[in-house]
Amino acid sequence: MSLLYFVLLPLLALFLMPLYRKHLHIISVMLNLTLLTLALTCTHTLPMVERVAVDLPFAITFVLERASWLLLTLFTLIMSLVSLYHLRYGNDKALFVASTMLGVGVSGLILSHDLFNIYIFFEISSISAYLLTALNQDVKAYGGAIRYMIVGAFASLFLLLGIMLIYLSIGVLDIGAIAERFGLIEPRLQFLILLSLFIGFGIKAELFGLNFWVADIYQASRSSVGSLFSALLSKSYLFVLFHLTYLLHVSPSQLFFLGLIGALTFVAAEFSAFKSHESKRIFAFSTLGQIGIITLALSYADAMLSAAALMLILTHAVAKTALFLALDLLERHFHSSHSTIFARFHAPFLMGIIALAGLSLLGIPPFAGFVAKLSILTGLASLEAYGAVALILLISLIEAAYLFRLLTGFRQGTGKERLYVAWSHKLLLGFMVLLLLGFGLMPEPLLQLCQAAAASMLGGNHVPL
Amino acid sequence: MNLKRTLALSHLLTGLLVSVMIIALLGTLRLLTPPIDTIGETLLHINAQSTQVANAVTSVVTYFRGLDTLGEVSILFLSIFGVALHMQHSTRNLFGAHDTLLQIGAQVLFPLIVLFGVYIITHGHLSPGGGFQGGVIIASAFVLRFLAYGDHYEPSARLLTLSESLSGAGLVLLGVLGLLLGDRIFAQILSLGTMGTLLSGGVIELVYLFVGLKVAAEMTLLSQHFIKARDV
Amino acid sequence: MFDAFGSSALLHQAITLLCFIIFGVALFGVLVKKNLFNIFLAFSIAEAALFLFFIGNHYAAQLQAPILFEGLSRFDPAVMVDPLPQAMILTTIVIGIAVLALALTFVIRYYKLTGHMRIDEMDELGEDR
Numbered sequence: 001m002s003l004l005y006f007v008l009l010p011l012l013a014l015f016l017m018p019l020y021r022k023h024l025h026i027i028s029v030m031l032n033l034t035l036l037t038l039a040l041t042c043t044h045t046l047p048m049v050e051r052v053a054v055d056l057p058f059a060i061t062f063v064l065e066r067a068s069w070l071l072l073t074l075f076t077l078i079m080s081l082v083s084l085y086h087l088r089y090g091n092d093k094a095l096f097v098a099s100t101m102l103g104v105g106v107s108g109l110i111l112s113h114d115l116f117n118i119y120i121f122f123e124i125s126s127i128s129a130y131l132l133t134a135l136n137q138d139v140k141a142y143g144g145a146i147r148y149m150i151v152g153a154f155a156s157l158f159l160l161l162g163i164m165l166i167y168l169s170i171g172v173l174d175i176g177a178i179a180e181r182f183g184l185i186e187p188r189l190q191f192l193i194l195l196s197l198f199i200g201f202g203i204k205a206e207l208f209g210l211n212f213w214v215a216d217i218y219q220a221s222r223s224s225v226g227s228l229f230s231a232l233l234s235k236s237y238l239f240v241l242f243h244l245t246y247l248l249h250v251s252p253s254q255l256f257f258l259g260l261i262g263a264l265t266f267v268a269a270e271f272s273a274f275k276s277h278e279s280k281r282i283f284a285f286s287t288l289g290q291i292g293i294i295t296l297a298l299s300y301a302d303a304m305l306s307a308a309a310l311m312l313i314l315t316h317a318v319a320k321t322a323l324f325l326a327l328d329l330l331e332r333h334f335h336s337s338h339s340t341i342f343a344r345f346h347a348p349f350l351m352g353i354i355a356l357a358g359l360s361l362l363g364i365p366p367f368a369g370f371v372a373k374l375s376i377l378t379g380l381a382s383l384e385a386y387g388a389v390a391l392i393l394l395i396s397l398i399e400a401a402y403l404f405r406l407l408t409g410f411r412q413g414t415g416k417e418r419l420y421v422a423w424s425h426k427l428l429l430g431f432m433v434l435l436l437l438g439f440g441l442m443p444e445p446l447l448q449l450c451q452a453a454a455a456s457m458l459g460g461n462h463v464p465l
Numbered sequence: 466m467n468l469k470r471t472l473a474l475s476h477l478l479t480g481l482l483v484s485v486m487i488i489a490l491l492g493t494l495r496l497l498t499p500p501i502d503t504i505g506e507t508l509l510h511i512n513a514q515s516t517q518v519a520n521a522v523t524s525v526v527t528y529f530r531g532l533d534t535l536g537e538v539s540i541l542f543l544s545i546f547g548v549a550l551h552m553q554h555s556t557r558n559l560f561g562a563h564d565t566l567l568q569i570g571a572q573v574l575f576p577l578i579v580l581f582g583v584y585i586i587t588h589g590h591l592s593p594g595g596g597f598q599g600g601v602i603i604a605s606a607f608v609l610r611f612l613a614y615g616d617h618y619e620p621s622a623r624l625l626t627l628s629e630s631l632s633g634a635g636l637v638l639l640g641v642l643g644l645l646l647g648d649r650i651f652a653q654i655l656s657l658g659t660m661g662t663l664l665s666g667g668v669i670e671l672v673y674l675f676v677g678l679k680v681a682a683e684m685t686l687l688s689q690h691f692i693k694a695r696d697v
Numbered sequence: 698m699f700d701a702f703g704s705s706a707l708l709h710q711a712i713t714l715l716c717f718i719i720f721g722v723a724l725f726g727v728l729v730k731k732n733l734f735n736i737f738l739a740f741s742i743a744e745a746a747l748f749l750f751f752i753g754n755h756y757a758a759q760l761q762a763p764i765l766f767e768g769l770s771r772f773d774p775a776v777m778v779d780p781l782p783q784a785m786i787l788t789t790i791v792i793g794i795a796v797l798a799l800a801l802t803f804v805i806r807y808y809k810l811t812g813h814m815r816i817d818e819m820d821e822l823g824e825d826r
Contacts, residue, residue: 505781
C-alpha cells in the first residue's frame with residue numbers, strides 16, 4: 001500500500017470526470033469510502049514512511065505515524081459523511097471538484113514531510129476553499145471569497161518567504177532535516193523564519209489576531225461547506241503548525257506565546273459568539289473558541305495534554321459536522337441562517353440532534369466532548385496551570401449561555417412549520433450523535449489512540465529512515 | 466478636504482510602517498549566509514546516473530519532484546475550473562479586430578507557433594524549456610486567432626476540456642503505473658536513452674508531453690474565458 | 698553581466714535590497730489601495746519580488762545554467778547553479794497565475810453584481826445580513 005494513493009486516487013477521479021459527469025455524487029461517496037477503508041487498513045502497519053521519487057536522505061517523504069493517521073482517518077470519515085449527506089441533492093459538479101480537491105489538500109498537508117510540498121498542498125486546499133466559499137454564486141459568496149483570497153494571499157506570501165529563507169540558509173526542505181540543521185541558523189534569522197511560518201499557518205489555522213475574517217467566510221458559504229472548513233481545513237493547518245513547532249524545538253517563551261495566542265483566541269471568539277445572532281457566525285466563533293483551547297493545550301508540549309487536545313479535535317469535528325449539516329437542512333428550507341429560524345419550525349428529530357451535538361460541544365456528560373474537556377482540565381491542573389483551568393471554566397459559561405440561548409429558540413414562536421427530514425439524513429445525523437455518545441460512554445479506546453498519537457507527535461524527529 | 470487629509474495621513478502612516486518593516490527585514494537578511502551544501506546540489510550530482518537528462522532543472526521538475534508538478538497541474542486545473550464556472554460567457558469577443566492583414570498573418574503564423582511550442586515541449590530535457598513553457602506558447606497561437614478573427618472564431622470547447630482532462634488523467638496514471646510497476650511515483654518504467662539525444666528521458670518526456678498538452682488546453686481555455694466574458 | 702560585482706556576496710546584497718524595496722512597495726499597495734483589482738495586482742508584484750530574491754540569491758558570478766551543452770560534459774555544483782530553486786519558482790509562478798485568474802474572476806463577478814469593486818464598500822456580510 002502506498003501513501004500516495006490518498007492523493008492520486010482523488011486526482012484520478014477528478015481528471016476522469018468527463019467520463020461520468022452525470023454521477024458525480026455517487027463517485028464522490030465511493031471515492032471517500034474507499035479512502036476511509038484505505039486509511040483504516042493502515043492501522044497495523046504504522047508508522048509508514050515512503051520516499052517519493054528518489055532514494056535520497058532529504059528527498060520528499062510521505063510519513064504516516066499515529067497522529068497523522070488519526071487525523072487522516074477523521075478527515076476521510078468527515079468527507080464520507082458530508083458526501084453521503086449530499087447524495088440526496090444529486091449531481092453537483094462544482095461541489096464535487098472543490099470538495100475532492102480539499103480532501104487532496106488536507107491529506108497531503110498532514111502526510112507530506114517536505115516543506116515545499118506542504119506549500120503546494122497548502123495552496124491546493126486554499127484554492128478549493130475559495131471555490132467552496134463562492135459556491136452559491138451570489139453577492140455574499142463572492143464578497144466572502146474575495147476576502148478569503150486576500151487573507152490567503154497574505155498567508156501564502158509569508159509562508160513562501162519562510163520556506164525561501166530556510167532553503168537559502170540551510171539548503172534543505174525535508175522537515176526532519178530542517179529540524180536537524182535549524183540550530184545552525186543565526187538566532188535573529190531563526191526568529192524571522194519562525195515568524196513567517198507562524199503568520200502563514202496562523203492565518204489559515206484561524207488564530208487570534210489573524211482570524212478577523214473567519215466569521216465572514218463561514219457566513220458567506222453554505223452551512224454544509226462550513227462543516228468541511230471547521231472539521232478539516234483549520235485542523236490540518238493547526239496540525240502542521242504544531243508539528244513544525246515540536247520538530248523545530250522552539251523556545252519555551254515562544255511556546256508560551258503560542259499558548260497566550262490560544263487563550264486570546266478562545267476568549268475573543270466566545271465573546272464574539274455571545275454577541276452574534278446569526279447562527280453560522282455563532283458556530284464559526286465557537287469553532288474558533290475550540291481552536292483556541294486546542295492551541296492552548298498543545299502549547300504545553302505535554303503528552304497528556306496533547307492527547308486531550310487531539311481528542312478534542314476529534315469530538316469537535318464530529319459534533320460541528322452534525323451541527324452544520326443540521327443547520328444546512330434548515331438553511332435550505334428557510335433560505336436564511338439567522339438564529340430566529342430556530343423558532344419557526346417543528347421537527348423533533350432535528351431539534352434533538354442540534355441539542356445533543358450542542359451539549360457535546362459544550363462538554364456535558366455523557367458525551368465525548370465531556371471526556372475531551374475533562375482531560376484537558378485535569379492535564380492543565382496536573383501542570384499546576386490553574387489560571388488556564390479557571391479561564392476555560394469561566395469562559396465556558398459564556399459558551400453555555402449562547403448555546404442555550406440558541407436552543408431555547410426552539411421553544412419560542414407560534415404557528416411553526418412542520419419540517420420533513422429524509423430518513424437518510426436522519427440516519428446520518430443519528431450516526432454522528434451516536435458516535436459522540438458511544439465515545440463518551442466508552443472513552444478508553446479513543447483515549448489510548450490519542451495518547452499514542454500524542455507520543456508520536458511529541459517524539460519529534462522519530463522517523464526511521 | 467478633511468477626508469482627503471485623513472486619507473493622506475493614513476497613507477503616510479502605512480508607508481512608514483511598511484518601510485520600518487522592510488528595513489528590519491533587510492537588517493536581518495544581512496545575516497543570511499549561503500549553506501554548505503544544498504539538497505539541490507546533491508540532486509545535481511546524482512542526475513547523470515538516475516535520469517540521463519541533459520537539463521537538470523527538467524529532471525528536478527518532472528522526476529525528483531514530480532509530485533510538486535502534479536500538485537501544480539491540479540492547482541491550474543482547479544483554477545480554470547473555477548474561472549469557467551464563475552465567468553459568464555457571451556459569443557462576443559471583447560478584443561476582436563477585423564483586420565484582413567492580421568487574419569492572413571495569423572493564418573501563416575498559427576502552425577509555426579504551434580510547431581515551435583511542440584519543439585519546446587519535446588526538447589524540454591535537452592535545452593531550456595519544457596511542458597509549461599511550450600504549453601503557453603501553443604496557447605498564444607490560439608490567442609492570436611482570437612484577436613484576428615474576433616467573433617467568428619470559437620475553438621471546440623469539448624475538445625479542449627477533453628484534452629485537458631485526459632492529459633491530466635494520463636499524468637496521474639503514469640504516476641500510478643510507476644507505483645505499480647516500479648516502486649515509486651513516476652518511476653522509470655521505460656528504458657533510458659543516451660544523454661543528449663531526443664529520446665533520452667524515458668518517462669520524463671511523457672510527463673512533459675502530458676503537462677504541455679494540459680497547459681496548452683488550460684491556457685487557451687483561460688484566455689477564452691476572459692476574452693469572451695460577458696460585457697460588464 | 699553581473700560579473701562586474703566581483704564578489705557574489707555584494708551581488709546578493711544588492712539583489713536582496715532591490716527585491717525587498719519592490720516587496721515593500723507592493724505591500725504598501727496592498728494596504729493602501731482600495732480597488733480590488735489593484736490589490737490583487739499588488740500581491741502579484743510582491744510575489745514576483747520574492748521570486749527574484751530567491752533566484753537571485755542562488756546565482757553567483759561565473760556560474761552556468763545546469764544544462765549540459767557544448768563545453769560542459771558533467772554536472773558539477775562548482776560551475777553550475779542549484780537547479781532546485783529554479784524548479785520551485787517554476788512551480789510557484791504557475792500557482793501565482795492560477796490564483797490571480799481565479800481572483801480576477803471573482804472580482805469581475807462581484808463588480809457585475811454590485812456595481813463597485815472597492816474594498817471599503819464591501820458590506821454584504823456581517824450581523825443582520
